[in-house]
Amino acid sequence: MPELSPASQAVLDAFTEDNSLHDWKHNHYNIEALAAALRAAADHVDHDWSGFNCVDALCEIAAELEAQ
Numbered sequence: 001m002p003e004l005s006p007a008s009q010a011v012l013d014a015f016t017e018d019n020s021l022h023d024w025k026h027n028h029y030n031i032e033a034l035a036a037a038l039r040a041a042a043d044h045v046d047h048d049w050s051g052f053n054c055v056d057a058l059c060e061i062a063a064e065l066e067a068q
Contacts, residue, residue, distance in 0.1 A: 011038065 004012065015034050041061050045054045 012031070012034065015030075041058055044061070045057045049057070
């Protein structure tokens with residue numbers, strides 16, 4: 001796997017920390033699912049908002065998912 005940006009690595013680390021993936025570096029399906037989830041979240045953020053609004057919207061999505 002090529003070296004990731006710090007932001008991408010932080011997201012991947014957070015994802016794998018809470019998963020029981022024993023060999024996640026070779027499990028491209030899960031990385032692709034993570035990328036799809038991030039893209040879906042970004043698609044539901046109003047791109048005309050300020051950065052603060054975008055962050056708040058993403059945090060609301062995360063909080064709703066965590067509450068499930």
